Amino acid sequence: MTWFFISIFAFLAGHMVPGLFRRQLVARLGTTLYVLFFSLISMALLVWVIGAELQADYIPLWPYDPREHWVPILAMLPVCVLWVAAVRQPCPLSIGRAAGYDPHHPGINLFTRHPLLLGVVIWGVTHMVPNGHLAAIIFFGGSALFAVLGMGRMEKMRLRQLGAAEFNRLCAGTRRFDWRGLLNGALDWRDVVGGIILYGAIIWLHPLVLGRDPLAF
Template identity: 55%
Template sequence: MTWFFVSVAVFMAGHIVPGLLRGAITARIGHTAYIITFSVTSLFLLGWVIYEVRHADFIALWPYEIWQNHVTLTFMLPACILWAAAIIQPCPLSIGRKKGFDPARPGINRLTRHPLLLGMMLWGLGHIVPNGDLVAFMFFGGATVFAIAGFWRMEKIRARHMDVAEYKAILDGTRRFDVAGLAKGALGWRDIGLGILLYVVLLWAHPYVIGVDPSAVIGG
């Protein structure tokens, strides 16, 4: 379990330190190189954490039941659609593309300013249920808390690079979370289509990457 905590500490440092030094780093290597390097490093560190979760001592908190996997499968579809929206649509106050945002047509930002983080929250919550051991609970629960805290942190970071009028205009037409946004054009067919595709790809890749086949319980 020691290496799990080490991997988590390094993962957190890998996000906090680059954020604090972002200005100096981008000035030296450029914004694009920074994003690529940060993304690759984050994926590598996340893979390390997942490896340690899979190999940590098993300390049971609750028994496994097959219905629990259906919770994960259910939560992951909206998570994938939210991630797709974060790729396709601009999210000026969160992780994702900032350019091209129109306050008159906020899109996904009517539902949430943070589709990637909201999707991460659903991913964490959905995976807690069928993984009833201590390390998995800390990992997925921690990821959920990390995502929720990111709502406020990302807005604070983005606000540093905006004037007051621009920031206020974005806040006025967007929401951290408002389900009514679904009826106001928050999601388009491209978001849903790409989200379903991502969902299918994850189902296919999961047994090869993680070693667990979530689709095995479909119909079970």
């Protein structure tokens, strides 16, 4: 478990420390290079955490039931749609691009202005259900908690960057979470089709990358 906890600490530090020096790093590297390096470091640290979690000591917290696998299997399809929408559509107050955002047509922001982070929350919470052991709960539960806290952190960061007037202008019509947005054009067919394709890719790659087939239970 030692290396698992070290990897968790490194992952958190890798996300928190660059944020403390974001202005200086962006001024020196530029926004594009900063985002690129931050993304590469984040992915490398995430791979380390996943590998350490798979090798960590198995300390059960509740009995295993194969039927629990249906929880993340069913939940991951809407998660994938959210992640595709986070890439396709502008999300000016969260992780994602701001260019092209129209406050009069908020899109996915009608449902949630943090689609990527909300997807991580659902991914983490639902993956805890069939993985009732200590390392998995720390990993998945910690990821979900980190994403929830990240929503407030992203909004505070955008408020500092944009100023109150511009932040409020962009924020108008958006929601942290409002299911009624799905009835008012938050998603379009490209988000849904892209989410289905991403879902299929994850199901296919899961056993190849992680050594665990989500459909073999």
